[in-house]
Amino acid sequence: MKQKKGSFVNCRLQSAELVNVDTLRVAIESSHDFDDNNWFISNRTGKYPLVFTFTNGQVVELRLTEPYLFNEENYVVHDDEVCYIQVTEVVRTEAFDQLFYYSGNDLGVVYSPELTSFAIWAPTATKVNVLIFSKWYEEKGEIHACFRDEKGVWRTELFGDKEGNWYLFEVYVNQEWRKVVDPYAKFLGVNGQKAMVGDRKKTDVADWPILTPLQSKNDVIIYELHIRDFTIGRNNGIMHKGQYIGLTEEGTCDLDQRVTGIDYLERLGITHVELLPVQEYGSVDESDRANAEKYNWGYDTTHFFVPEGSYASDPYNGYSRIRELKSLIASLHQKQLRVIMDVVFNHIYIREKSPLELIVPGYYFRYTADKVVSNGTGVGNDFASERKMARKMIVDAITYWLEEFKIDGFRFDLMGILDLETMKQVTEAVAKVKKDVFLLGEGWDLPTSYPQEQRAITDNARSLSDISFFQDKFRDGMKGSTFESSSPGFISGDIFSIDEIVSGVKGSMELFTKPRQAINYVEAHDNHTLWDKLKQIHPREDRQKLQKRHKLATSIVLLSQGIPFLHAGQEWFRTKHGIENSYNQPDWVNQFCWEQRSYFEDTVSYTRGLIKLRRAHPAFRMDSYKTIKEHFHLLLVESNCIAYHLRNLQGIDRWQDIIVIHNASLDYKRVVLPKINNWYVVVDDRVASLIPLSKIGEDCALVSPISTFVCVNYV
DSSP, X not given: OOOOOOOOSSOOEEEEEEEETTEEEEEESOOXXXXXXXXXXXXXXXEEEEEEEEEETTEEEEEESSOOOTTSOOEEEETTEEEEEEEOGGGGSHHHHHHHOOOOSOOEEEEOSSEEEEEEEOTTEEEEEEEEESSTTXXXXXXXXXXXXXXXXXXXXXXXXXXXOEEEEEEEETTEEEEEOOTTOSOBOGGGSSEEOOOGGGGOOSSOOOOOOOSOGGGOOEEEEXXXXXXXXXXXXXXXXXXXXXXXXXXXXXXXXXXXXXXHHHHHTOSEEEESOOBOBSSSOTTOTTOTTOOOOOOOBSOSSSBOSTXXXXXXXXXXXXXXXXXXXXXXXXXXXXXXXXXXXXXXXXXXXXXXXXXSTTTXXXXXXXXXXXXXXXXXXXXXXXXXXXXXXXXXXXXXXXXXXXXXXXXXXXXXXXXXXXXXXXXXXXXXXXXXXXXXXXXXXXXOSSOGGGBOOGGGGGGOTTEEEEOHHHHXXXXXXXXXXXXXXXXXXXXXXXXXXXHHHTTOTTTOSSGGXXXXXXXXXXXXXXXXXXXXXXXXXXXXXXXXXXXXXXXXXXXXXXXXXXXXXXXXXXXOTTOSOOTTOOHHHHSOOHHHHHHTHHHHHHHHHHHHHHHHXXXXXXXXXXXXXXXXXXXXXXXXXXXXXXXXXXXXXXXXEEEEEEEOSSSOEEEEOOSOXXXXXXXXXXXXXXXXXXXXXXXXXXXXXXXXXXXXXXX
């Protein structure tokens, strides 16, 4: 309410903030005997009146009569008192986004031997410099002033060949100079301390292998691994342990002369290798190569466009990490293995130190209604993907990885934090570059400060029909609650899990628009491995029985409609010694144990057999729910056993009929089969094969305890 005119008593301006493009909020010492006249905004171009709106105690709100000049240092003036105007909450308004959204594709560095252009989006900065260094370790650089262009983009051009020079931006925001690494940098030095001017052509693979097209995205079988885990073991025959190039080495073997490394992946039969994060992250000191205890999964991104340096042979060389990751991807492509990148856009490592926060404070991160940084991720900040330039950065990064590194898919960490529109734009962008890119993500509904109905959570999966979602209900139905370590699931005899199993084997049609949206899995890098979970549920059970439960779960994943996802080592009962969250544990916890793999070669062969079965027979990967409904018929549903018939498959599969039985009970199960003359067994409790193991001579199948059974009819 407007107060009586008068004059301030002891009025001093304590602070002033721009909270909207036309609104100032000023904190004062005293507000009684209030005078609403004589308020002005002052800058280098002149002095303009402000209109008093209201006062609330010691806060005054004022309205601008002229557009705010973001390229100037502005001051609020009252009588003879002056206060600098901080640019704060305005950056989180729609009006700010409308004013400063920049659609160009030249942010960062555009290099040529004759001229290098620099551009940075810094709409709230009033001065910007580029600092050029000849060596990455230099502290003082040449200063080159930038000029402010449209939409808050600052630019400069440097003539001559600047390749191999290092650079930082220096921005002057709210009367403070900040040195920052270019958020659009494509080349970085050790620990991302400086960016490098580089020539992308010098990182090109001489001849990218040609991938044989998949007939359908329903053909995808994903295998998730961590580069260091997979290559670091002592007895795997890999020379470049813990490095990108370690995963390019062919002909490697363990002590028993069994194949390891990339040859093992090819032999396993999967279609896609999903790499845990390889975007530059902040939790490992790249300069400390000798310290084997320094380990992290990498879910703490610092730069969206550059590979992580700790996997490079030379993290100080701006080219090394790029060349070597490209070499890794090309090596996998040579073996017809596609690559999915695990990307982390939902939060940033240490928000306060992030270049994004330093350049445009408060813009790139989500805030609650109480003006507190939102923390739905649980790691200190939520990325504000709904803001136009934040969304653009995600889409630009995805496009860059596709075009520059020939990536085949992206797994979005904590995708439920991101907004629907961003994910729709990602889908549209990848389709323009490559038609068979596979997108998947974690659709968990986390407590971030953005409306549920506008986020990429599983409940909104029907709005994102080209993106797949991890099916956690099916996962927990199989093994038991992820969050209660001793809670059992179907494979452990839980009588309440059967509904989730029935739904999951049919492709979770109540959740999605098409079967391939369902990512079926029972373990991943997060939480206990399945083996460690089973040990929690059955602490006194003998190993043979635990192994049967484990194999049962893997067979359910590989034979169900939807997309199967395997965690590296799942095929040989991988353990992390009971440690549930091993993200920063040492190598002895996380490493891929090739000795154990060798010991369980029979189980590895069983998994390979199931993969071959799936890849050879489209009936296990039908492309629509309509088709599944037509051909899927339940034969038996009990609390500890499910049997179903994929029938009348002519035109879909070479096999006419397929019976799948998952028996989780401790007893043999006798299941009556449809009256067809010839049933041939292709999967039992020991072997999975494309060649029949035996012929059933009666009208029922006898299924071993805790096992999967598959029989087929050829004609």
